Amino acid sequence: MRKRTITSGAVAIAAASAIGIAGTVVAQAQETGDQTLADALDEILSDPRLTDSQAGVVVADADTGETVYDHNGDTRIDSGSNIKLTTSAAALEVLGEDYTFTTQAITADRPRHGVVYGDLYLRGGGDPTLLQADLEAMAAEIADSGVEVVVGDLVADDSAFDDERLGTEYGWDDLQYLYANETAALTVASGDDYNAGTVRVFVDPGDGEGDPAQITTVPEADYVTIDNQITTGEAGSDTSVAINRDDHENTIRLTGTIAADSGGTYGTRAVIDPALLAADVFENALEAEGVYVTGDLRGGTAPEEDGRTVAEHHSAPLSELTVDLLKPSNASMANALFKTIGYELSGEGTWATGKAGVYQGIEKYGVDTGPVRQVDGSGVSRHNLVTPTMVTDLLVGAKDAPWFDTWYGALPIACEDGTIAGRMCDTPAAGNVHAKTGSKTSVSALSGYATDADGRELVFSVMLNDYLWWTVKDIEDQIAAAIAGHSQDSTESEFSTFSETDEAPEGGLNEDAEPELECTWVEPAVC
Numbered sequence: 001m002r003k004r005t006i007t008s009g010a011v012a013i014a015a016a017s018a019i020g021i022a023g024t025v026v027a028q029a030q031e032t033g034d035q036t037l038a039d040a041l042d043e044i045l046s047d048p049r050l051t052d053s054q055a056g057v058v059v060a061d062a063d064t065g066e067t068v069y070d071h072n073g074d075t076r077i078d079s080g081s082n083i084k085l086t087t088s089a090a091a092l093e094v095l096g097e098d099y100t101f102t103t104q105a106i107t108a109d110r111p112r113h114g115v116v117y118g119d120l121y122l123r124g125g126g127d128p129t130l131l132q133a134d135l136e137a138m139a140a141e142i143a144d145s146g147v148e149v150v151v152g153d154l155v156a157d158d159s160a161f162d163d164e165r166l167g168t169e170y171g172w173d174d175l176q177y178l179y180a181n182e183t184a185a186l187t188v189a190s191g192d193d194y195n196a197g198t199v200r201v202f203v204d205p206g207d208g209e210g211d212p213a214q215i216t217t218v219p220e221a222d223y224v225t226i227d228n229q230i231t232t233g234e235a236g237s238d239t240s241v242a243i244n245r246d247d248h249e250n251t252i253r254l255t256g257t258i259a260a261d262s263g264g265t266y267g268t269r270a271v272i273d274p275a276l277l278a279a280d281v282f283e284n285a286l287e288a289e290g291v292y293v294t295g296d297l298r299g300g301t302a303p304e305e306d307g308r309t310v311a312e313h314h315s316a317p318l319s320e321l322t323v324d325l326l327k328p329s330n331a332s333m334a335n336a337l338f339k340t341i342g343y344e345l346s347g348e349g350t351w352a353t354g355k356a357g358v359y360q361g362i363e364k365y366g367v368d369t370g371p372v373r374q375v376d377g378s379g380v381s382r383h384n385l386v387t388p389t390m391v392t393d394l395l396v397g398a399k400d401a402p403w404f405d406t407w408y409g410a411l412p413i414a415c416e417d418g419t420i421a422g423r424m425c426d427t428p429a430a431g432n433v434h435a436k437t438g439s440k441t442s443v444s445a446l447s448g449y450a451t452d453a454d455g456r457e458l459v460f461s462v463m464l465n466d467y468l469w470w471t472v473k474d475i476e477d478q479i480a481a482a483i484a485g486h487s488q489d490s491t492e493s494e495f496s497t498f499s500e501t502d503e504a505p506e507g508g509l510n511e512d513a514e515p516e517l518e519c520t521w522v523e524p525a526v527c
Contacts, residue, residue: 033488034068040486041069044478054465058388059483062449062457065366065396073392076372076385077463080438081329081518082445083379083386088322088410089394090361091337092403095344097319101127103186105138105282105311106157106302111147119152120293120310121302122279124186126160126349127315128196128336129324131189132219132281134313139285141311153295154286156279157302160185161339161349165273167376168351169383176245179331179521180380181270183339185349188278189332190218190268193520194324196332197274199224201252203241204264206232213241213258223280224271225251235261243267250277267523275299319403322410326436327418328520331378338377351375365397379438388461391447395459411436411448414480419519420446421527424477428453428485435460435480439473439518442466446476453487471516 037059045055058073060066067073091099106121124130165182166175174180178190181197190200199221204214213230230241241256250271258265271277279297286293315321325333341361342353354377359369372386398404412418415430419437424430435448447461460483462476519527 034486037482037486038069040482041071041479044475044482045071047472047475049467049469049472049475050464053467054463056388056463057461057479058392059458059460060392060396062396062399062459065393068458070389073389073461074371074387076387077445077465078382078384078440078443079379079386079391079445079447079463080440080443081331081379082391082436082438082447082461082463083374083384084326084329084334084377085391085394085436085447086358086362086367086374086386087334087338087377088325089365089398089401089407090341090358091318092322092407093361093364093401094341094357095318095337097317097403097406099318101125101129101315101340103127103130103134103138103313104302104309105142106307106309107150108303108306108308110308111145111310114146114148116147116150116152116310119155119295119300120150121155121157121300121307122186122282123157123302124160124184124275124278126185126336126340126343127313128187128330128333129189129194129315129321130187130196130278130313131192132285135188135278135282136285136288138311138313139282139289139291142286143289143291145310147291147310150286150291150293150295152293153300154279154283154293154297155300155302156186156275156298157300158184158186158275159301160343162351164351167335167378167381169375169381171382172247174380175247176269177521178268178270179378179517181332182272182274183332183335184274185339186275186278187332187336188219188274188281193328194330194333195268196336197277198268198270198332199252199277200266200268201226201243201254202264202266203230203243203254203258205258205260205262208232209234209260213254215254219277219281220284221277221280222284223250223277225249227251227253229253229255231257233257233259235259239265241265241267243269245269245271248272273299319406322406326407326410327412328525329419329437329518331380331521334377334379336377362394362397365394365401367394367397379440386463388447388463391461391463392459395447395449395461408434408449419527422519423473424481427477427481429477429481429483432484433480437518438463439516441516442468444472444476444516446480450480450484452483453485454489456488458483 056072059069102125178195187196190198338354339349341357343349346353411434414424414433438445445463
């Protein structure tokens with residue numbers, strides 16, 4: 001049963017100001033129970049920042065699925081990274097909690113007297129967590145087997161996925177950044193935050209004023225060209241550094257200045273054709289182990305029947321990777337899982353098979369996928385359209401899944417960790433709300449679980465689109481805090497509300513401010 005929006009002269013609500021300055025909302029009503037909560041949420045959603053914008057909010061009982069509150073719940077909205085809820089749920093359902101990714105080194109023939117006659121293939125299985133250290137371990141395994149020379153090419157095999165590496169409607173000016181990386185079956189990450197297909201560039205001051213900055217990269221690779229134009233400024237001066245990858249080639253240009261007493265800075269940039277980056281890192285690792293490849297580095301496909309595995313690496317199980325996906329909102333991992341779902345179900349790792357696999361995985365839990373559209377796993381695409389009702393249906397239905405505890409435990413927790421580590425502190429939501437965020441320019445979402453003051457578990461989904469202010473996160477936080485603080489036994493409920501700043505944001509409109517992104521996508525992270 002859906003709630004009908006009611007306006008009543010008997011209801012008096014003192015709301016937070018339009019700019020969301022820290023304050024208190026007090027909802028008073030003649031009615032008891034959920035109507036008090038509904039009136040409070042109506043008032044929160046009357047914030048002028050949402051005028052002429054889209055707002056969809058649904059609150060439901062987590063055990064029965066009964067709707068407690070519905071404001072435009074069936075409206076299709078871009079939910080940003082909330083789409084990772086469907087991706088991760090489907091991955092756990094289709095692949096299983098014990099699923100691991102495998103990366104293999106393969107030869108066509110048995111090594112003879114320390115020599116491999118023919119090509120050496122590095123075949124990716126979609127692992128978005130592969131690190132330089134893992135490739136070094138594989139190289140050491142090959143060297144320990146007695147191989148010293150490969151008379152052939154080193155071939156990067158990412159054929160498990162198709163070559164359509166970018167999702168539909170990815171912004172051209174996003175493509176150099178870690179959240180819009182190319183999705184490939186063979187890739188290497190730039191750190192233990194597992195941003196696959198990227199290189200992290202560290203900038204430190206030179207030996208003295210006027211000297212070039214010192215640059216290091218992770219992973220270490222010749223595949224990327226570094227054009228360093230950063231100079232060292234005097235101690236105490238400002239550090240202003242720009243790190244940009246060229247649009248059509250793997251050249252990263254560094255400009256600006258860094259103070260002589262700076263502790264350093266860094267930026268992470270996606271590469272073009274990440275399979276070749278992984279192979280380049282692997283070739284360097286082989287050389288470090290005394291194994292030399294006489295031929296070239298190229299792409300290709302490993303032999304299926306006659307191939308011989310000479311080294312391999314297995315990722316952590318999906319039960320562990322789900323935490324690395326959801327808490328920091330890892331886009332590369334979500335897209336890798338999306339295509340992996342398709343590959344395991346159909347033998348083809350594509351955006352289309354991933355979509356079909358995700359739908360198959362979540363429909364059994366009461367989710368109607370007919371009125372929605374999902375085209376990638378991460379939510380970066382602007383073509384994704386879901387509804388708050390669909391998300392709350394998933395949140396309710398997933399409680400019956402065998403993998404629910406893993407999934408629930410991987411969600412960010414208000415005022416504790418993940419993308420809501422710094423949000424909703426000193427409210428009933430702190431340590432209570434487990435929820436997934438979503439953040440892009442003019443797109444914001446928060447969906448998850450909350451236990452109210454009576455101990456009743458509720459699910460909620462808040463999706464906000466097409467606003468012009470630089471942030472509406474405090475509106476989401478007010479809603480979550482109101483839900484967590486709600487009691488059915490009182491005619492007066494007090495809900496702590498606040499914003500992320502104590503003052504109105506200068507400029508206010510997105511056109512005058514930096515685009516809003518998931519806080520872990522900003523470097524350094526601002527969660």
